[in-house]
Amino acid sequence: MTAQTPATQTPAAQGGQRILYDGVNLSFGAHHVLHDITLEIPGGQTTCIIGPSGSGKSTLLRCTNLMERPQTGRILIGGDEITAKGTDIDRLRRRVGMVFQHFHLFSHLDVMENVTLALRKVLGLGREEAEARAMAQLEAVGLGGFERRRPADLSGGQQQRVAIARSLAMEPQVMLFDEATSALDPELVKGVLELMTGLAKTGMTMVVVTHEMRFARSVAGQVVFMDKGRIVEQAEPDRMFDRPESPRLQHFLDQVL
Amino acid sequence: MFDGLIKIQQTFFDPHEIAEVLPQLILTGLPNTILLAILASLIGLACALVVAVGLSARARWLRGVCRAYVDILRGLPHILTIYIIGQGLPLAGLALFGNNTYAYAAFAIGLIESAYMAEILRAGLQSVEKGQIEAARSLGMSPAKCFVYIILPQGIRRVLPPLTGQFILVIKGTALVFLLGLTTSQREIFSIAQDAAINNANLSPLTAAGIFYLLLTVPMTYAVNAWERRMGVQSKRVGGDD
Numbered sequence: 001m002t003a004q005t006p007a008t009q010t011p012a013a014q015g016g017q018r019i020l021y022d023g024v025n026l027s028f029g030a031h032h033v034l035h036d037i038t039l040e041i042p043g044g045q046t047t048c049i050i051g052p053s054g055s056g057k058s059t060l061l062r063c064t065n066l067m068e069r070p071q072t073g074r075i076l077i078g079g080d081e082i083t084a085k086g087t088d089i090d091r092l093r094r095r096v097g098m099v100f101q102h103f104h105l106f107s108h109l110d111v112m113e114n115v116t117l118a119l120r121k122v123l124g125l126g127r128e129e130a131e132a133r134a135m136a137q138l139e140a141v142g143l144g145g146f147e148r149r150r151p152a153d154l155s156g157g158q159q160q161r162v163a164i165a166r167s168l169a170m171e172p173q174v175m176l177f178d179e180a181t182s183a184l185d186p187e188l189v190k191g192v193l194e195l196m197t198g199l200a201k202t203g204m205t206m207v208v209v210t211h212e213m214r215f216a217r218s219v220a221g222q223v224v225f226m227d228k229g230r231i232v233e234q235a236e237p238d239r240m241f242d243r244p245e246s247p248r249l250q251h252f253l254d255q256v257l
Numbered sequence: 258m259f260d261g262l263i264k265i266q267q268t269f270f271d272p273h274e275i276a277e278v279l280p281q282l283i284l285t286g287l288p289n290t291i292l293l294a295i296l297a298s299l300i301g302l303a304c305a306l307v308v309a310v311g312l313s314a315r316a317r318w319l320r321g322v323c324r325a326y327v328d329i330l331r332g333l334p335h336i337l338t339i340y341i342i343g344q345g346l347p348l349a350g351l352a353l354f355g356n357n358t359y360a361y362a363a364f365a366i367g368l369i370e371s372a373y374m375a376e377i378l379r380a381g382l383q384s385v386e387k388g389q390i391e392a393a394r395s396l397g398m399s400p401a402k403c404f405v406y407i408i409l410p411q412g413i414r415r416v417l418p419p420l421t422g423q424f425i426l427v428i429k430g431t432a433l434v435f436l437l438g439l440t441t442s443q444r445e446i447f448s449i450a451q452d453a454a455i456n457n458a459n460l461s462p463l464t465a466a467g468i469f470y471l472l473l474t475v476p477m478t479y480a481v482n483a484w485e486r487r488m489g490v491q492s493k494r495v496g497g498d499d
Binding site: 065067090091092093094096097098100102104105106107108117118121122163166167170 | 386388389391392393394395396397398399402406407410411414488
């Protein structure tokens with residue numbers, strides 16, 4: 001159960017892809033989920049988004065790889081406006097990895113196939129090359145020897161680590177984590193967080209929606225607090241947690257800490 | 258009491274009658290039935306897949322068209338559908354397959370079965386968790402690749418048992434081909450047995466035919482079950498019920 005530093009050390013990840021949200025609005029019917037979000041995510045570091053449920057933080061994350069499409073506003077990744085018309089969504093998503101709360105492994109495939117599927121069918125790698133790359137990632141997430149297991153035979157923590165390996169194998173420039181530890185049993189959370197910490201240290205640009213305040217404090221370069229579809233506060237972690245300015249953030253921190 | 262049993266034996270299990278029809282059943286009937294069943298199954302599965310996707314399409318008109326297709330083909334008596342397609346199409350000038358009775362029969366049976374299979378497949382395809390589809394899309398897979406590599410394999414595996422039942426119906430359904438008129442060499446198991454039964458005023462050939470149908474369908478069921486077990490789907494039909 002040792003989570004080492006993930007194998008992704010690509011130049012792209014080192015370069016750090018800045019993400020910019022510029023006046024992003026999104027409504028589901030009458031429900032205004034994102035309210036004029038303007039935010040800069042610096043490249044090469046981790047930004048944690050915290051806030052009560054229903055605050056729009058997951059939706060904002062899902063806009064970053066266009067799983068949701070903002071109605072107005074722009075989003076830029078590394079200078080490319082992804083919200084522009086004619087963006088090749090599939091090409092964009094190769095650059096932006098995503099890890100989900102409920103892992104979402106492909107249940108009909110074994111661990112190795114889960115990691116290699118997109119390598120082969122999206123990137124067009126041959127079997128050997130794909131498996132070599134997958135193997136390196138699986139070992140990096142501490143799951144060497146699990147290649148032929150099925151997702152259903154793994155613990156939640158192991159499944160999430162496979163999901164992370166699956167994303168990292170695509171060598172993305174940005175990683176999005178959508179409450180990656182919320183569905184895990186408490187004793188399994190630590191391993192996944194250690195893995196994410198290791199990944200953050202490689203200089204990967206990460207956006208992490210989380211309820212793990214200790215993780216946010218120790219790993220994040222900046223923390224963003226959202227409530228009711230708006231960014232209420234954004235600051236370095238120490239300032240954020242030690243000297244919250246708005247009453248809403250104070251109230252939220254009182255609830256969770 | 259014994260009289261009755263003897264009469265049943267003479268009517269249904271006359272070894273002489275069965276022996277007489279057996280060579281024809283094996284040499285002509287069996288290959289024809291298998292050929293017809295495979296053709297009809299392939300046509301049925303292909304059409305069903307298209308209709309199943311249409312049934313869960315976002316466009317309302319497309320859903321409507323597919324729904325009507327399923328309702329009509331499931332609602333009509335199979336015999337009528339076979340007449341409409343086998344005799345109606347050529348009469349209407351749509352002689353798609355020339356005079357080939359077999360092709361019309363396979364086509365008709367395939368279409369009938371596709372309506373049932375489409376509903377089964379739709380349930381299977383829709384049972385694949387949205388999250389897995391999102392995960393695949395988030396890795397840069399196109400909707401088409403996502404369908405081929407994620408949705409289809411899981412969707413089909415989850416409905417294998419009812420689908421197998423449908424294939425059994427196809428095999429039995431091939432008996433209806435006689436409606437379209439067959440030459441001697443074209444006859445399948447049931448036609449041969451039926452002709453022999455009428456000629457000899459004895460039902461034993463039909464019993465023999467029944468045994469052949471069982472020899473086809475029962476091993477198929479077991480083979481599919483074994484294959485399903487090997488795929489290991491039974492232990493983890495995750496979210497398959499929603």
